[in-house]
Amino acid sequence: MKILRPLIAWGMILSFYSVAPLGCGGGGTALIITPAGPVQVLKGESLQFSSNLSATTWSVDGGDANGTIDANGLYTPPATFPASAEAVVRAKDSGQEATAQVLLKTGNQIAFSTGTRSQINQTPISPEFAGVVFAFGSSNNFDVRQGSLKTATVWGILDNKGTPSDDSDDEVIGFYSQDLDFLGFSPERELFRGVLTTGATIPGDLALDQALNPYFIGVQNNLTGADSFHVVFYRSADGGATFPNPVPIDPPAGVETQAFPDLVLGSSGVYHLVFSRLIANDPDPDQSALRYARSHDGGSTWDVKDLTPLSADPADFSSALALSPDPNVLAVCWTRITDPSGTPALSINLTVSQDGGDNFSAPIGFDVSGTTGGGSPPLCDVSFGPDGKIYVTYSDGGDVGFARSDDKGASFALNKTINPDPTNLETTIVRLAVDELGRIDVVWLVDKNSDLNPDSFAHGRSTDSGASFTTVPEIPLDLPATQAAITTGLRHDASGRLFLEFFSDQNDPAGNLDLYMIRAE
Numbered sequence: 216m217k218i219l220r221p222l223i224a225w226g227m228i229l230s231f232y233s234v235a236p237l238g239c240g241g242g243g244t245a246l247i248i249t250p251a252g253p254v255q256v257l258k259g260e261s262l263q264f265s266s267n268l269s270a271t272t273w274s275v276d277g278g279d280a281n282g283t284i285d286a287n288g289l290y291t292p293p294a295t296f297p298a299s300a301e302a303v304v305r306a307k308d309s310g311q312e313a314t315a316q317v318l319l320k321t322g323n324q325i326a327f328s329t330g331t332r333s334q335i336n337q338t339p340i341s342p343e344f345a346g347v348v349f350a351f352g353s354s355n356n357f358d359v360r361q362g363s364l365k366t367a368t369v370w371g372i373l374d375n376k377g378t379p380s381d382d383s384d385d386e387v388i389g390f391y392s393q394d395l396d397f398l399g400f401s402p403e404r405e406l407f408r409g410v411l412t413t414g415a416t417i418p419g420d421l422a423l424d425q426a427l428n429p430y431f432i433g434v435q436n437n438l439t440g441a442d443s444f445h446v447v448f449y450r451s452a453d454g455g456a457t458f459p460n461p462v463p464i465d466p467p468a469g470v471e472t473q474a475f476p477d478l479v480l481g482s483s484g485v486y487h488l489v490f491s492r493l494i495a496n497d498p499d500p501d502q503s504a505l506r507y508a509r510s511h512d513g514g515s516t517w518d519v520k521d522l523t524p525l526s527a528d529p530a531d532f533s534s535a536l537a538l539s540p541d542p543n544v545l546a547v548c549w550t551r552i553t554d555p556s557g558t559p560a561l562s563i564n565l566t567v568s569q570d571g572g573d574n575f576s577a578p579i580g581f582d583v584s585g586t587t588g589g590g591s592p593p594l595c596d597v598s599f600g601p602d603g604k605i606y607v608t609y610s611d612g613g614d615v616g617f618a619r620s621d622d623k624g625a626s627f628a629l630n631k632t633i634n635p636d637p638t639n640l641e642t643t644i645v646r647l648a649v650d651e652l653g654r655i656d657v658v659w660l661v662d663k664n665s666d667l668n669p670d671s672f673a674h675g676r677s678t679d680s681g682a683s684f685t686t687v688p689e690i691p692l693d694l695p696a697t698q699a700a701i702t703t704g705l706r707h708d709a710s711g712r713l714f715l716e717f718f719s720d721q722n723d724p725a726g727n728l729d730l731y732m733i734r735a736e
Contacts, residue, residue, distance in 0.1 A: 270308050277302070300319045369421050477489050599649065700720075714733075
């Protein structure tokens with residue numbers, strides 16, 4: 216019994232400390248604030264906090280730049296979000312403190328501001344090279360992710376050497392830059408260079424992983440001829456400081472062109488990629504197909520298979536890929552031409568996998584109008600909403616189309632035109648982004664002066680799953696001398712801020728372009 220007495224005493228002491236309120240001074244009521252956080256609040260709205268004590272004082276860490284809170288605990292977000300898009304509300308009472316994390320979200324109506332526009336490149340980008348944007352379709356050449364808010368991007372230029380008519384010694388140079396917390400993009404850094412006809416790499420679709428390490432897809436000349444390009448994978452493990460040698464994903468056995476790559480990384484760490492392959496035949500017909508690739512080991516090795524078979528009729532190309540909140544569900548959209556050598560007809564198609572890419576559903580689609588000859592073909596883009604709805608945007612002649620599937624790609628519940636005014640050209644590139652709250656943003660090219668060159672962008676937004684769109688016919692860029700403009704990416708960050716990357720030839724008599732970023736919030 217004497218042995219048990221000290222143990223019982225220890226038990227009483229431990230019991231006392233286990234029920235005593237933390238920080239209450241040994242017996243008072245612990246300070247509790249409601250909501251405890253993390254909690255979301257939209258710009259333009261307020262959030263009411265309360266406490267269980269009667270003499271609570273309120274403050275916001277970092278001061279007014281992170282929002283304000285009144286004596287009654289009513290929090291109001293700042294007009295301009297901090298880079299982190301987060302705030303901490305702090306309560307004090309009776310010598311105690313409690314905090315709640317606030318996640319700042321943009322309002323349902325956002326607008327682009329010229330004050331957020333920044334130039335990324337230093338070396339001019341030739342107009343000839345800007346056309347390679349079309350080789351990447353609807354993929355994004357940049358990404359933005361919270362942590363320390365990071366924006367990273369890749370692009371390329373063509374260094375014309377010798378005479379303009381001789382491209383045998385022209386070089387393609389790939390560049391990388393990044394911005395942390397809106398402090399400005401770092402000076403462009405050369406990643407690689409190669410002669411266009413024998414060893415060039417065109418940088419394309421880029422994204423950031425959870426550790427803010429960038430990875431991207433390039434299209435590389437495989438040294439078998441100027442018309443033979445294949446997709447390669449680059450990944451940095453040190454935040455973008457270095458990019459080891461690229462990994463070939465599907466090295467072709469002969470001469471073929473691989474294009475329109477689109478890459479996503481799932482929450483489970485699996486990379487998914489789709490791309491088009493084109494085999495030119497002389498005499499015609501050419502053959503094309505879609506390929507799907509997947510990597511389970513960080514991009515070191517890839518499993519590749521046909522998504523559509525190699526065929527001269529129909530011709531499949533221009534694919535885009537999206538991953539749902541469920542990492543096993545992914546969707547692919549693409550353009551199809553039937554009877555390409557006769558009376559060609561264009562359609563947009565969609566297929567869905569519900570098992571992580573092992574199997575894909577029978578495609579569904581609809582007809583569109585557009586160029587089938589030497590011009591740029593219509594492109595599609597695809598994205599998921601947080602509720603699993605699938606959204607597809609596409610060009611339809613001079614119109615911008617929007618479709619929605621509510622049943623994982625079995626059918627389309629909605630298919631409509633969303634631009635109220637003609638674009639004055641076959642708009643070709645229509646970019647789509649859906650934020651974490653399900654708000655849909657679409658940006659497309661517009662030809663204001665009807666010279667068949669896109670020179671500005673229009674913006675549409677829906678907050679009701681695409682049932683209706685509010686449109687802005689021209690995004691303010693404050694680049695009045697622009698004669699040609701092309702989008703290279705559209706993405707949201709976690710707060711819902713919308714980032715648009717684009718080329719513009721502002722004030723350059725030679726037609727060279729610069730790369731810009733602008734955002735809406």
